[in-house]
Amino acid sequence: MTLHRILSWTPAAVVFDCDGTLLDTERHWETARRRVLDDVGLTPAAGFAERAKGLHYTECGQLMADEGGRPELGPDLADRLLRHFRVLVREHPVTMPGARDLVRATAAFAPLAVASNCPRDVVEPGLEEAGLLRHFRAVVVPEGTIRPKPDPDVYLTAAQRCGADPAYTMAVEDTHCGILAAVRAGLTVLGAGPWPGDETAALTDLWVETLEDPRVVRWATERTPLRTTPPKPAAAPSPTGSGLRQATAP
Incomplete structure (x- = not known):
């Protein structure tokens, strides 16, 4: 994946993660976990903090219980976490x-x-x-048969509700868990935030430190409603989602 290809592409739909991507809520999750x-x-x-980042709150509650040696407390810790x-x-x-x-x-x-x-x-x-x-157009969360990230369900459903093929859809993400979900769903991935390490960044098509990056701003403001060939390799992503893409370091 080259920098030029992703920044010259017009996706058929764009799906945003929320926590840490649109809203600065990861700090709230950190505080809630600590409390x-x-x-x-x-x-x-x-x-633990890095392992917990991006997990569904029920999985995070169980992780806290397991790592604290009290696995039976998982549901209670999840409820406490969400309340905080x-x-x-x-x-x-x-x-x-x-x-914005x-x-x-x-x-x-x-x-x-x-x-x-x-x-x-x-x-x-x-x-x-x-x-x-x-x-x-849609807000998709784990409910009913839709499983949480890192399963691909939320991204597959979001693309569908936008009327777009996942292969022509871009995800905007900030966590390893969310990136795995987007990759497994077959989306192109723009990662944003502090450099996450080579393993996570390699799963994305481009990593930027902030959504204010001038390259991203210019890309977004210069797009037209044309649907062009997505910047994807021909091979489908592997089930693990590893080693699929080359990210550009900041």
């Missing part, structure tokens, strides 16, 4: 740098959706508060 662990007096293994998180989001809603402008620019040339691991009653009010919800 839950303090509440019950558990200490997870080193590196909801309070923090309500009190401190913040958008990520560049997110990128959403508005991409909405001018493609249908948009959100694919999130958070509950709907957290995602939609947050996007509404940020003035972004009206730009999205």
